[in-house]
Amino acid sequence: MISVESYKRPETIAEALKLLKTGKFGIIAGGTDVIPQMRHTPARSLLDIGKLGLDFVRENDNTVEIGAAATHSQIQNNPLIQRFLPLLSTACGLVGSWQIRNRGTIGGNIVNASPCADSAPALLIYDTKVVLLSSQGRRSVNLSEFIKKPYLTVLTAKDLVHSFVCQKGDDSAGNSFIKLGRRQAVNISRMTIAVSLVRDDSNKITMAKIAVGSVFPTPTRISELENKLIGQIVSKELFDETADLAADLMIKASGVRWSTPYKKPVLIGLMRRALVGASGIKEIPA
Ligand SMILES: Cc1cc2nc3c(=O)[nH]c(=O)nc-3n(C[C@H](O)[C@H](O)[C@H](O)COP(=O)(O)OP(=O)(O)OC[C@H]3O[C@@H](n4cnc5c(N)ncnc54)[C@H](O)[C@@H]3O)c2cc1C
Structure with missing residues (x-):
């Protein structure tokens, strides 16, 4: 059986970081990894990041920044990603089923750090940096250094993955x-x-x-x-x-x-x- 100790759904990043600072919360995004895992773990306090506005995709000069809560479906179908990060659009389009693609997020896929996470090889091609927020401030880590070993990242319980900054792919590639x-x-x-x-x-x-x-x-x-x-x-x-x-x-x-x-x-x-x-x-x- 799945049981939850407490559930919070903050509406601002500041509020979310304050809750994370207590070290008591586990983040839930789409829940497609978290919920199955909760069948085998004790009750947890969950912090839902669904209202933080982290499902954006925006273009900068040489980069495309993808919010951590963007779903695989959003990424698959986004015109900026199709144009500048085509391998990522393809990879996200091959995740699970359409139900999983509609719920599962890129942040969850990378933080779960499975060796077979479909978005990871594509993000590596685009020299992606992971942007992390905590009550201490903002820092950015190369994706190649973010995942330390299977199912383990450099993330602490107080960190929130904000976004992924990807270098635009070469047009002629x-x-x-x-x-x-x-x-x-x-x-x-x-x-x-x-x-x-x-x-x-x-x-x-x-x-x-x-x-x-x-x-x-x-x-x-x-x-x-x-x-x-x-x-x-x-x-x-x-x-x-x-x-x-x-x-x-x-x-x-x-x-x-x-x-x-x-x-x-x-x-x-x-x-x-x-x-x-x-x-x-x-x-x-x-
Ligand atoms: C039936 C099924 C099929 C699947 N098929 C595939 C597949 O083909 N390919 C594939 O790669 N994966 C697959 N998955 C795994 C899963 O769907 C993906 O990894 C998905 O992207 C996870 O995203 P989520 O939003 O559901 O993450 P969640 O389950 O909400 O979270 C996963 C982990 O990430 C953490 N987290 C989430 N967002 C953040 C954030 N912003 N900051 C810090 N921590 C965060 C959570 O605390 C948790 O530890 C499948 C899963 C199921 C159940």
């Missing part, structure tokens, strides 16, 4: 987001891959960003793969070698496990597919 799951719908990811590539007229790769979910303990940008690609001419051999390197890095990080005979060929195959997709070239030269 080709993008590919692949989510692998056991089935087609309401699908928790087994692996996710996000790739963004820019190539010049001679097919030389001038920009490469690659991030993965459920490959390492936390969602990760893979600079080794990016460095291997930048400055090289697109070829089948280059993409094959890059995909093989991804698998080598996975095994180096976590060792050979019971899941390796499955994960290694899957990662190689999906990485190749994502690279080809982002290159925008149908027939990759040998």
